[in-house]
Amino acid sequence: MNKIMEMLKKDIQYIKGVGPKRLSLLKRLKISNIEDMLYHFPRDYENRSISKKIIEVQPGDQTTIYGIVVGTCQSIYVRKGLNINRYLLKDATGSITITFFNQPYMKNKFKPNDHLMLYGKVKKSFQGLEMINPIYEIMEANKVTMQEGIVPVYPTTEGLTQRQIIDIQKNIIEVVEEIVDYLPEDIVKKNKLCSLQFALKYIHFPTSLQQIKVAKYRLVFEELLLLQLALIKIKKKTIKQQKSIPLRNNEGIDVFLKRLPFALTMAQKAVLKEILEDLGKEVPMNRLVQGDVGSGKTIVAIIALYKAVINGCQGALMAPTEILAEQHYHSLKQLLEPLGIRIGLLIGSLTKAKKQQLSQEIQEGKIDIIIGTHALIQQTVNFYRLALVITDEQHRFGVRQRAILAEKGDNPHILVMTATPIPRTLALILYGDLDISIIDELPPGRKEIKTRSLTSEEKERVYHIAKKELRLGRQAYVVCPLVEESEAIEAKAATEIKEELAATYFSDYEVGLLHGKMHPKEKETVMKLFLENKIHILVSTTVIEVGVNVPNATMMIIENAERFGLAQLHQLRGRVGRGDFQSYCLLIHNNKSKIAKERMKIMEETTDGFIISEKDLEIRGPGEFFGIRQHGLPDLRIANLFKHMKVLKKVQSQVEELLKEDPYLTLEKHPLLKEKLEEKFKGFEGT
Numbered sequence: 001m002n003k004i005m006e007m008l009k010k011d012i013q014y015i016k017g018v019g020p021k022r023l024s025l026l027k028r029l030k031i032s033n034i035e036d037m038l039y040h041f042p043r044d045y046e047n048r049s050i051s052k053k054i055i056e057v058q059p060g061d062q063t064t065i066y067g068i069v070v071g072t073c074q075s076i077y078v079r080k081g082l083n084i085n086r087y088l089l090k091d092a093t094g095s096i097t098i099t100f101f102n103q104p105y106m107k108n109k110f111k112p113n114d115h116l117m118l119y120g121k122v123k124k125s126f127q128g129l130e131m132i133n134p135i136y137e138i139m140e141a142n143k144v145t146m147q148e149g150i151v152p153v154y155p156t157t158e159g160l161t162q163r164q165i166i167d168i169q170k171n172i173i174e175v176v177e178e179i180v181d182y183l184p185e186d187i188v189k190k191n192k193l194c195s196l197q198f199a200l201k202y203i204h205f206p207t208s209l210q211q212i213k214v215a216k217y218r219l220v221f222e223e224l225l226l227l228q229l230a231l232i233k234i235k236k237k238t239i240k241q242q243k244s245i246p247l248r249n250n251e252g253i254d255v256f257l258k259r260l261p262f263a264l265t266m267a268q269k270a271v272l273k274e275i276l277e278d279l280g281k282e283v284p285m286n287r288l289v290q291g292d293v294g295s296g297k298t299i300v301a302i303i304a305l306y307k308a309v310i311n312g313c314q315g316a317l318m319a320p321t322e323i324l325a326e327q328h329y330h331s332l333k334q335l336l337e338p339l340g341i342r343i344g345l346l347i348g349s350l351t352k353a354k355k356q357q358l359s360q361e362i363q364e365g366k367i368d369i370i371i372g373t374h375a376l377i378q379q380t381v382n383f384y385r386l387a388l389v390i391t392d393e394q395h396r397f398g399v400r401q402r403a404i405l406a407e408k409g410d411n412p413h414i415l416v417m418t419a420t421p422i423p424r425t426l427a428l429i430l431y432g433d434l435d436i437s438i439i440d441e442l443p444p445g446r447k448e449i450k451t452r453s454l455t456s457e458e459k460e461r462v463y464h465i466a467k468k469e470l471r472l473g474r475q476a477y478v479v480c481p482l483v484e485e486s487e488a489i490e491a492k493a494a495t496e497i498k499e500e501l502a503a504t505y506f507s508d509y510e511v512g513l514l515h516g517k518m519h520p521k522e523k524e525t526v527m528k529l530f531l532e533n534k535i536h537i538l539v540s541t542t543v544i545e546v547g548v549n550v551p552n553a554t555m556m557i558i559e560n561a562e563r564f565g566l567a568q569l570h571q572l573r574g575r576v577g578r579g580d581f582q583s584y585c586l587l588i589h590n591n592k593s594k595i596a597k598e599r600m601k602i603m604e605e606t607t608d609g610f611i612i613s614e615k616d617l618e619i620r621g622p623g624e625f626f627g628i629r630q631h632g633l634p635d636l637r638i639a640n641l642f643k644h645m646k647v648l649k650k651v652q653s654q655v656e657e658l659l660k661e662d663p664y665l666t667l668e669k670h671p672l673l674k675e676k677l678e679e680k681f682k683g684f685e686g687t
């Protein structure tokens, strides 16, 4: 370890101002050495440089004022949970009330004639102008000790004040003078970045807003650059080291395609071509297929599996839910069994003996295609000759899990499908280890799903519209409110709604029930009856969210729609509009908040999955949207994948250029970068 590294890794407990108590608080913020502290960036800044005379102060101002305390503290106990301490402050131009709500320790904190410096928000109230809960400093003999100018505001934890963090930062900041930039000079110059020294110093102690901007840009850039480099490295490594079984035989695929009841769309054809080419290679395929709901991803997957089998190998299809696994099982059986292909379904509800028997058959190669849920295939099965694994992504499967999967069998080709389309720039980060194909076209004849949002008072109208559809021979879904805490409560709610509907509005129809607590055999029966139109209305929890395909269902009713994320509503809506009939989605909502209304409006206005996921990202932020950690990516400290999309684009082209010049980072100008990358991503699967 070189000298600078040693310094950066020095334990934070040796820094002035850090005692045992602060140490444990810092640990809570995941700060254990100097480097962590330096990279603990402000979440915001307060501009205290503008101070005003009291006469200049206006309601709404966020400002600094100076003055002298007049008289004593006025302390009022209003009721439990509300106490007020007030002071009057004056300068040569006027006076203003200073009010502290619920800060009992502010009682008599200031004495008459104390000189104060205050920073806070000004309001107009009964008291005239009033500054509420300001940050304050008692000034000794006109000596200002409170940090003036632009002051950072740090993410913190209870017990650790902003002031204390700033003090610690002050005590370590000189370290940056020694730091050597690990970004090579050409990258720094070309992208007009400031030096690392400048960035680290002024992100903490800026003297102008421009400095913050410049420092932040540099730090965001380097964070995204490291991330992108790491992901590409994983991809390269996988490609370099592994060999798959090349599947070169395409005989019979054309005939198979001709026998399908429909012709593939141009988009499906293009994606299929990419997949078939990948499968023919010795390097394992690692491909993501993005396609909006109903764009026809399944058939593309089926053809890929078919290709594995005609090449004498096995294929596996992993679904996120049992219902979906079963649905896939039936479609594959229908299409492939007549061709002599043996298909197995491996799900949790099978008896132990049956599972064992299936595992045995898979191991002996008596089954060609196995369909199951993720967990099962991951844990228990050994394959005879597995060449292709297809997983249904749904954001539940990250970089790490994919790596585990790659170790199974003879480095099988991997195809990941996702129905949540995301902008390409983001996909490159989140699925940086995958090649990407997009099905950006729906099968012909699909009509736009008409979407309306209604309040719960209008429920009768909703059911009335649903009845009209049923009379035409169509079917409907009613999705119950999302209860995050418990599947059991969710199931109970669904059962109640089902009973109510069966007894009242829809007593002339067959009403079915589907929820996660039901036995898989029961679920299967219900889905089968629904598919055969023997159940007309299906009351369900979100178990039907993913992939369920019943083209005769044309009505989707979602209760408490405000509880769902946009992407999830889009998924649910995608259960209808899968055939030639006009379909409808009715969103029942209670929430009158602006955001809820805005979200309902987006759903009414567009059925384009890309737009919806982009809006969802905007509302919820990428962290929550993707479960960044779930994807095996390290935490981002300053970059935001959504907000900094433009920077990300630049980074991506920079990384491409860099790796073209020096794929293994062995050039003389790159050792520090390489070192940083290895240090930052150690333990990161695949590097």
Ligand SMILES: Nc1ncnc2c1ncn2[C@@H]1O[C@H](COP(=O)(O)OP(=O)(O)OP(=O)(O)O)[C@@H](O)[C@H]1O
Pocket: 262, 263, 264, 265, 268, 291, 292, 293, 294, 295, 296, 297, 298, 299, 418, 419, 443, 444, 546, 547, 548, 549, 551, 574, 578
């Ligand atoms: N080219 C096509 N022409 C007509 N119908 C098609 C075509 N491709 C697929 N379909 C049909 O469209 C429906 C939806 O296809 P599929 O279930 O594969 O969608 P998906 O992309 O998997 O959607 P989801 O993500 O919602 O599960 C199916 O009924 C399928 O048979």
